[in-house]
Amino acid sequence: MKILVVEDQEAIAATLKRKLEAECYAVDVEHDGERGFYKARTNDYDLILLDKGLPGKDGYAICSELRNYKITTPIMILSVAAGTEDKVSLLDCGADDYLAKPYAFSELAARVKALLRRPGQIEAKTLAIDGFSLDRETYSFTFRGTTAPLTPKEFMLLEYLMKNAGKVVSRGMLLGHVWDDGVDQFSKSIDMHIMNLRKKIDPQNKDVFIRTVPGHGFIVG
C-alpha cells in the first residue's frame, strides 16, 4: 500500500516516512503544495496525508481540487489546532479524516489502517488464501504449520498480491503500490523480490502460489 505525504516541514515529513515504512507502507513525500497536488493527481495512491498549511497550495485546496478531478483516494488532513468550524470545513473539502497536530503516531497509524479498509469491510488480522495466511500484526506468513517472518518489502508485495487475489497484478501496479518513487523503474528488483518470496513461502513448490502470467504480471489465488 502506498501513501503520499505532503508536509512542508522536512523533519516531520522524514519522521513520518520512516515510521510509516516501519509499518510496511511505501511512502512518497512532497514538501510543496503544487508538487504534492500534481503527484496526487497523476499517481494511484492508496492514501494521501495532507498537511493543511503548505507553500504553493494548501491542504484544503489540494483536497477539494482532487475531488473535482474525481480522485476518490482516502485523504487525511493534518492541521495545527483547528476549531470546530475549521474541522467542518476541512471535512467539507472532501477529506475523509482529520487529525490535529501534535498527534501521537500510534493514533495516526490506527486511523491510516481504518482509512485503508474498503468501505464496510472489517479488516481481518490475517489474510488467508489456499492455506497461505498473512499476519498483518506480526508481518509474517504461515503455511503448513510453519510461520516465518517477512521483510517489509516481502510483506508489502504479498499483501498487495493477496488483496488482489484472482486478478492479474502487473509490474506497473506493483511499482505503483509497493515501491516508493526512489526506485529505478527499469531495475529487476520486482522479479528478484518475487523470486525470493516464492522460495521463502513454499520452498518445495515455489511457483504454485504466486504464478507468473507471461507478458502481464503475477496472480495469486
Ligand code: CA
Ligand atoms: Ca505546514
